[in-house]
Amino acid sequence: MNIKKSIVLRVRVAFLAICLFACAIVYKIVQIQYRDGDKWRKISKERRIHYQPVRATRGNIFSDNESILATSLPFYRVAFDPTVASTELFNGGVDSLAYLLSRFYGDKSEDYYRRKLKNARHAGRRYVRLSSRQINYQDKKMMASWPIFRSGKNKGGVIFEKVEKRFKPFGILAERTIGFINEDKNGAGLEYSFNGDLAGTDGEALFERIAGGNKPIYDGTEVKPLDGYDIKTTIDINLQDVAENALYKALEKTNAEYGCVIMMEVKTGEIKAIANLGKTKGGYIEDYNYAVGNQGRTEPGSTFKLASMMALFEHAKVPLTDTVDTGNGSYRIKNTTMTDAHHGGFGKLTVQQVFEKSSNIGVAKLMEKYFSDNQTAYVNYLRSFGLDQTLGFQMDGEARPYMKSPSDRNWYGTTLTSMAIGYELKISPLQTLAFYNAVANNGVKIQPIIVKEIRKADNVVQSFKTRVLVDKVCSDETLKKLRAMLEGVVEHGTAKNLLNADYKVAGKTGTARKVKNGRYVREYSTSFAGYFPADNPKYSCIVIIDSPKGVNVYGGDVAAPVFKELADKAYARDLAMHKPLMARVVPNKNSLPHTGAGSLDDLTYICNKIGISTHAKTTEEDWVKVEPQSHSRSLNLTPSPVVQGQVPDVKGMTLRDALFILGNQNLRVKVEGAGKRVQKQSLDPGTIINKEKQIIIVLS
Missing domain, CATH: 3.40.710.10 (DD-peptidase/beta-lactamase superfamily)
Structure with missing residues (x-):
């Protein structure tokens, strides 16, 4: 019996203690919420809103002829404040926006983005990062024309956060010379050595800490960054x-x-x-x-x-x-x-x-x-x-x-x-x-x-x-x-x-x-x-x-x-x-060019160009012999006909012309000596050509 009373007493004491603890919690909540509410709200706001640096655009690095060796290209992270848009604007465009986001990023379904946007609006979230993927400037211009987003930051709630990336148009060319610099300000090359000039001066702006990240607040107090200087190097790209x-x-x-x-x-x-x-x-x-x-x-x-x-x-x-x-x-x-x-x-x-x-x-x-x-x-x-x-x-x-x-x-x-x-x-x-x-x-x-x-x-x-x-x-x-x-x-x-x-x-x-x-x-x-x-x-x-x-x-x-x-x-x-070339030798107009035989059309054309008269005894033949006439500074062109089935006369011709004529006569040609023109030929002109006959021509 005494044991039973003892247990009941302990239970009652424990119950009473829990009740008192619960009352104390309720009291403290009321005290924080109402009596000290303004104080804690002020502290919360001060901690939630803070100044954050705004990075300056880094300067370019040029070669000696103004080609860009390194530059900063703008990229963007896309975020969204779903509470900014009016109910009519949001409901009218959320389906189309979800579809476009799904198509553009290609990582989630249209239903996923629709739920994400609606749930964030319902929860009152003021910052939603749509994707971790960064977009370029052209993509930013395109997305700025989408439903809801086209209303801008203040009415549509779209937030394009600028992120700059270093880009080298020539790839790995002069990579170590151009160098790099990391977030700890350590690096190498020109990027590190001239960082003080290239980096510029960062600005600052107010940002609000909210669920999902930091949201910029443009209230007129922001300090604009001063972009970095460019440097021109002596490097010749070629x-x-x-x-x-x-x-x-x-x-x-x-x-x-x-x-x-x-x-x-x-x-x-x-x-x-x-x-x-x-x-x-x-x-x-x-x-x-x-x-x-x-x-x-x-x-x-x-x-x-x-x-x-x-x-x-x-x-x-x-x-x-x-x-x-x-x-x-x-x-x-x-x-x-x-x-x-x-x-x-x-x-x-x-x-x-x-x-x-x-x-x-x-x-x-x-x-x-x-x-x-x-x-x-x-x-x-x-x-x-x-x-x-x-x-x-x-x-x-x-x-x-x-x-x-x-x-x-x-x-x-x-x-x-x-x-x-x-x-x-x-x-x-x-x-x-x-x-x-x-x-x-x-x-x-x-x-x-x-x-x-x-x-x-x-x-x-x-x-x-x-x-x-x-x-x-x-x-x-x-x-x-x-x-x-x-x-x-x-x-x-x-x-x-x-x-x-x-x-x-x-x-x-x-x-x-x-x-x-x-x-x-x-x-x-x-x-x-x-x-x-x-x-x-x-x-x-x-x-x-x-x-x-x-x-x-x-x-x-x-x-x-x-x-x-x-x-x-x-x-x-x-x-x-480059060394200057020697002056060209002026031709002696009193002498005639050394020519033995060749194509009628070619010889006539060349002689006309250099001012030499020609007297052709025929214009029907393709090939001629040349007879210089010193007293009149002219050339007589005598026909040298080529008869099918007979050995032609190629003496005095260039090797190229001789090979052309002899090849057309189905003769096998063997060339001996060195020089510009044919001096001798092993078969006499006019000889009947038999099958598999070979002719030897000697150059001089």
Whole structure:
């Protein structure tokens, strides 16, 4: 009995507690809703309505001829406020609108969109995202004419939210140079380096947080964005295309790891083409700017010998005709052995030949002879050439050159000779090119540029011109020697495959062994740096092909052909570089043309054109013999009839005419000799032609 009363008491107490808790909840609801309602509604509104940035339109990137390399295209997300339209407007157009949405997006049925719109209106939702798919401007214009939507934002409730996308009309051309920038403001290339100019200034506007997203509120307080500036680059689209294609073919052919090409104008420093391709599982893509950045900063190898020879000539005035005994191709320096590429060695070479044949031993012996007692002087020369400094290039990420000094702890007994042939130092391809360009530019070292102007529409906000980095890298006497050696490399040395009759090329090949795990291995970085036309330089260019595979992996075999393809294209399209043709020889009007026989119509036509009189004894025959009449400066045309079944007389005719006539007579013709006209024929004219008869004609 006591247990029963105890249970009942506990139940009653629990019931009473629940009732009191329920009453407290009701009280709190009433308090929040009525007594403190205004306060919480105000806070809710403040949190629901907020300012949000409105992105500025990003500026365009142009090539040197105003072609667009990168631009921003407007796209739109379509949203809808179903509570804005009147009942009559909504009910009258919702079916047609649902049908059009279903047809346009193609992802949901007409019934789905009808229910979505009606349910949102019934629930009082003020923002409905119709699809995650973005539409272009033409689609926006079309959708703005649809039922309900045609009434606009304020009466129809349609919301077109602008979203800009970066578009590159030339696809992947110069992709890494154009670059990118992500939402975290990180990136590469021109997009990143000139982001401050391209990005513009964002505006701001009020947005309301509602179910489904943020709805803009245009109340007059919005701040309009300031669109970004455009930038005009120095890139030549045609040369850029040739550079990338030539580089791609060379990389594929040699299965190399990566490669880069830079071409610039000698006088202006304007970069006309810059290509970078790296190896991936899917082929080669522009994955890194090897031409400028740290990953492309490598030991340059033999292309650096130009700097060593410049230092030598400035220091000791060594004539090009001095000789160096390079021996059998093997030379012991301290505890290392230096070798030449030519098996068995070059023997005794002149200084010019040392450079042309790229003899490591020859350069090393010259350095030992003139700099072993003052190695600091050698390094000081390199520094005076500006080779230890960056160029201040307009794009971010330029690598800093690495160059040792005799005072460094890692300066060894072999460092002088190693540096002289391009080892134990690191430099980027762009920095190497700037040095070669200085030689082409009469010793003036200038800063390469890739952006010419920053513009707002047609107004130039800022223009860029190259600046002089070193007024004169060396004396004119040294320049003369260097140019002779660079031209000799192409005419007699390691780049003879660049020799051509149209224009002269000057340059230097390079083949540097790679370092892996602290040791030099038999993998190479190949290169060619030079300029053209050599007698009046217009362009300088460098090509790097890293780690090519195969038998011929030297700079002249791998990198030089890429240089040639690009140079040929540049020369072909730049008429100012072409040599003037020799004046045409004025014909001697007192002499008669050498003609033996031929077509009557052809000979008459030609003679009339050049002012020679003809006297034809007949106009019925197709073929004639020619008899010059010197006293009257005229030609007598005597008939040479062709009779079917008989051997014709073709002596004096051109090979083309003779073959035509003899072929029509079913004769098998054998041609001997070389010349323009038939001198002899094996069968006499008028001979009866038998079956399968052959005639031999001799040209002279």
